[in-house]
Amino acid sequence: MTDTATDPALSSSLPAKVETPFQRFRAEFFESRIATGALAVFLIIVLLAVLAPWITPQNPYDLAQVSVMDGRLPPGSESFDGYTMWLGSDGSGRDLYSAILYGLRISLTVGLASGVIALLIGMAIGLIAAYAGGRIEAIIMRIVDLQLSFPASLVALMMVAALGKGVDKIIFALVIAQWAYYARTVRATAMVERGKEYVEAAQCLGISRFRIVFRHILPNCMAPLIVVGTVQTASAISLEATLSFLGVGLPQTEPSIGVLIANGFEYMLSGRYWISVFPGLALLLTVVSINLVGDHLRDVLNPRLKK
């Protein structure tokens, strides 16, 4: 009788199925129409970018396909090769619809790659700071503070000025400009989690400190990391566009969205708006959709906003 019998009533009013934290998160995420819509828009953009070679009439990188004869044609014009340029063409005769999709490929690659790499590096450094504590933590966090006191665009600008042009170099520059955001987020979250009772319980149970940090604390730091990651990826994309617009990012031969906008800029005053405006709209749509998703992620993942 001392062995307390399992009470059937205990299980009766529980939800019938095992619900993982991810399933719960998913259900809450799709409650918001705006976020669901934004996610759909973003996925469509990604899909268009990935499928670009198959759904565009022209490969804008292939100089053989680009004809100067087609330069600066307004939207809807017919090209020399006979297809319709629905969004017009730019100064060098590139079909803008094709150029935008190819440009999105580059912009998204740069944004996502730099986002993921910066996240991994920042996460590792932030965790080391939280794990080590004391002097090491103080040194790391001062470096983070120092880095964050410069605008990211300035850091990236200095990096590309030193490194030169190219996709790999701009990813590197963006990682350098952004890792500190992740490091600070991870460290702050880890400090909060470290004070929670489940960590104290793990200490009591003689679980090693390494395991506590990586198996107990880290998974609980993922939520804010994902939020920061989303927002930072959007800002990496616009940062890349900024650098390319300024002419220090990607070369003319690999036109990213920023390059396209810059190309059209000189024609703005002569009324050929489409050369800058359509790439600009593509960039806007991409960045806004990611940010809307990020905003809602913040609401869903922030425990303080829950009841």
Next chain:
Amino acid sequence: MSAVLDVRGLKTHFFTHAGVVKAVDGVDFTVSKGEIMGLVGESGSGKSITGFSILGLIDPPGRIVEGSIKFNGEEIANAKEDRLQSLRGNRISMIFQDPMMTLNPVLRVDTQMIEAILAHESVSKHAAWERSRDALGLVGIPSPEERLRAYPHQLSGGMRQRVAIATAFLNKPDLIIADEPTTALDVTIQAQIIHEAQKLTKQTGTAMIWITHDLAVVAGLAERISVMYAGRIVEQGGIDDVIDRPLHPYTAGLLGSVPTANRRGKRLFQIEGMTPNMLALPDGCAFGPRCHARTEACGRRPSIEDIDGRSLRCFNPQQAAESVI
């Protein structure tokens, strides 16, 4: 004694995406002038929602779907917001578990208290200040002039709750709804607050609804008690009747769960199971599945009946009283 508040058949439901939560589902009670009524229940019983409904503070997806709330004879269920606004803080006040719900962290205590007076009455600022000072004195705050100049964060938790209580009593309201006002406080501070609240209701004739999960607090404070379970009142009556001779198995079970000296070291009486899921209440008596005295009759829903001076929602009251304690 005249009824300050008369609640009849109050139903407040929440229309969530997961289903309708009948947080309050047919609640009746009356509170008379100068009376303290304890409204007791566990988490999710609907006791706080009842309080919020009276104050007209139910936000969507929730709303009062049925019932009447008569305050001094005036119907205030679903009344216009400006009417409720003029009652709240003036004729009806509230005290919450977290005093920061009513105190503004960026305003000094005197600013807030004076504002509370001037919002409902035209007196001079100096008169309002004097009244605020006296009110703080009444709730046992030492050197009230000094405390008036403080910001809420400069006060301890107990002090803040006292300020909240003093503010609630400022306009000598007819009714105060206190929702777990001492739950977050220490025993000695709780005793002081209860002491002040008792004294003030006696002096001003203010009626009070004291919402809590703590039976012992209510036992020492209230004249009448209403016990709620799953959105309904299951037992209501004079404090001595209900605490000493509970008729409802839930009340009896709750009382049996409280450790007292005479059962030291023995197993406590325990109510089996968990607090119910408000989205999946059983048919019939909501307490049925956890009840030690359930019979076949409990498959139907019991209505509330008057049995010697108290109200009861149970088919087997006698049996219930005999089997516990």
Next chain:
Amino acid sequence: MFQSAASGGERDLTEPLVEIRGVSKRFTKRLDVAGKIAQRLGANIREETVHAVDNVNLSILKGEVLGLVGESGCGKSTLGRVVAGIHAASDGQMFYEGKDVATLTGADKRAATLAIQMIFQDPFASLNPRMRVEDIIGEAPRMQGIVSKAEIPQYVDDVMRKVGLDPSLKKRYAHQFSGGQRQRIGIARALAVKPKFLVCDEAIAALDVSIQAQVINLFMDLREELGLTYLFISHDLSVVEHIADRVAIMYLGRIVESATTEEIFSDPRHPYTKALLAEAPRLDQRRRAFEPITGEIPSPLDPPPGCTFHPRCPVATAQCRSTVPDLKPGRGGRETACLLEHGETV
């Protein structure tokens, strides 16, 4: 069947399982760089030290339940965490089965660590939200080699049954359980490493009344079944009176009175104990009118001199303002930290 805990019965309550001597715990809020600069420039800031626990002696006998009672901020949770090995003491020694814990190494140290487990107050924060129940309970026994990997599923089932949980729910995450069930999961997690001693820190305070009774009963059952020793930390006198054999009362980092439960509740000696007892709400008292003790717990950052209770004490003398009373036997051999009880006031 359920022995009266207070009577002790067949238990041999003589040998201390855990003993602490002269334990203090200070928390210092160090100044950061900005703070240090501001201090150099003459700002009125300094390092702040809180004496959360101040020179406490306590021994907990094998098989007993020691209740540790005090109000918020009195240091009872900190003391519990020192005993559970979560905080290192700033001063003093702790002995487990007569051996100084600080000197233990290797297997002895591990055994002492696992022997003392803690049950926490918050049923939400105390369970890792990213882990399944089976991992929450099974992780430590697996890591510590208490059970082989193959036996873990069966072992987890057994532990879950022991605390009244349905083993078929073990694949779930903590958020799918109610507060009472979560608390049972926390208890199962502790029991899984076969502890001898449980530190329960306000372990039932966050639960509904009806669920509190279930968990108290569970603690009492486990005591009978497993011969556990408890340090039961609570602000709730009625719960402590129910479950404890001995009670220690704490105020502002110090123990002010310690005695058997019977003695404390029938004949409290320290004025603070008397106030606590008089003011705790009880079911059998109606519409009571009394004059509660005034004031609040002073800030542990800046405790009053002498007896820390003197500003609130109804019987304090001039000497109480300057002399710090030790916890020692006074009138009738009862242990208190009160000059009046010691007969040391004039």
